[in-house]
Amino acid sequence: MAFFRPKEDRQVQVDFDHLPRHIAIIMDGNGRWAKKRGLPRTAGHAAGAENFRTIATYCKDIGLDYLTVYAFSTENWKRPAEEVGAIMGLLKKYLLEAIGRMERDRVKMEFFGDLSPLTPELRELCERTREISKHYEGCQVNICLNYGGRDELLRAARAYAQDCLDGKADPGDLGEEQFSNYLFSRGVPDPDLVIRPSGELRLSNFLLWQSAYAEFYFTDVLWPDFTKEELLKAIAAFQGRSRRFGGV
Numbered sequence: 001m002a003f004f005r006p007k008e009d010r011q012v013q014v015d016f017d018h019l020p021r022h023i024a025i026i027m028d029g030n031g032r033w034a035k036k037r038g039l040p041r042t043a044g045h046a047a048g049a050e051n052f053r054t055i056a057t058y059c060k061d062i063g064l065d066y067l068t069v070y071a072f073s074t075e076n077w078k079r080p081a082e083e084v085g086a087i088m089g090l091l092k093k094y095l096l097e098a099i100g101r102m103e104r105d106r107v108k109m110e111f112f113g114d115l116s117p118l119t120p121e122l123r124e125l126c127e128r129t130r131e132i133s134k135h136y137e138g139c140q141v142n143i144c145l146n147y148g149g150r151d152e153l154l155r156a157a158r159a160y161a162q163d164c165l166d167g168k169a170d171p172g173d174l175g176e177e178q179f180s181n182y183l184f185s186r187g188v189p190d191p192d193l194v195i196r197p198s199g200e201l202r203l204s205n206f207l208l209w210q211s212a213y214a215e216f217y218f219t220d221v222l223w224p225d226f227t228k229e230e231l232l233k234a235i236a237a238f239q240g241r242s243r244r245f246g247g248v
């Protein structure tokens with residue numbers, strides 16, 4: 001398959017033949033980006049959503065297999081109703097556009113998280129996006145929506161316990177791979193690289209199980225300013241690391 005090689009690759013040394021297979025991003029810093037410009041926080045989320053579009057398209061263009069983004073956490077419901085409503089509105093706008101260009105883009109879309117508290121309209125859009133794109137091969141984008149790592153682990157534990165009660169599973173046989181199949185991310189390889197822009201140095205309940213051996217990349221750049229070149233810097237840093245997975 002031929003991939004579009006961006007002009008940025010001349011500025012940052014990236015080996016495009018050995019990209020991480022799966023990159024996960026905590027899209028943080030929208031509020032501060034807006035504040036710096038004297039704009040409402042919602043304008044920061046709009047800029048963040050626009051940047052998500054740019055970065056997701058770029059990931060597809062360079063041939064990345066999986067991109068997972070943290071769009072809305074189980075804790076984000078604590079934000080003012082207006083802000084929550086604005087983020088949901090941006091998601092709706094994005095999904096409608098994504099559906100419109102699906103045949104051209106052929107990006108497989110998945111959602112990690114409990115979608116049941118979303119409006120029926122948004123749930124239906126998620127379902128439709130998932131359904132239309134499920135046979136696409138190539139890049140898969142996972143949007144974490146009403147997602148929390150602890151919530152995901154609790155749900156998995158409950159479902160597994162139920163399977164034990166129903167005689168479908170035996171606790172003595174439980175291994176990592178089997179347990180992974182109870183997570184929202186079932187079938188998706190663990191992220192190799194987790195990126196958090198905006199200067200915060202924490203995981204914030206993101207992919208707790210899946211990021212066990214991920215490499216982390218932090219930058220002070222705020223998410224709406226996180227350009228393709230910033231992504232390439234993160235990939236270059238990843239490629240300079242030595243991954244030993246507990247070995248020597």
Ligand code: FPP
Nearest residue numbers: 027028029030031032048049071090091094
């Ligand atoms: C964190 O920044 C960002 C969020 C909680 C929302 C992220 C949502 C989007 C980028 C828009 C919708 C997404 C898609 C996929 C279309 P923050 O508000 O915590 O920033 P701050 O720490 O500077 O306040």
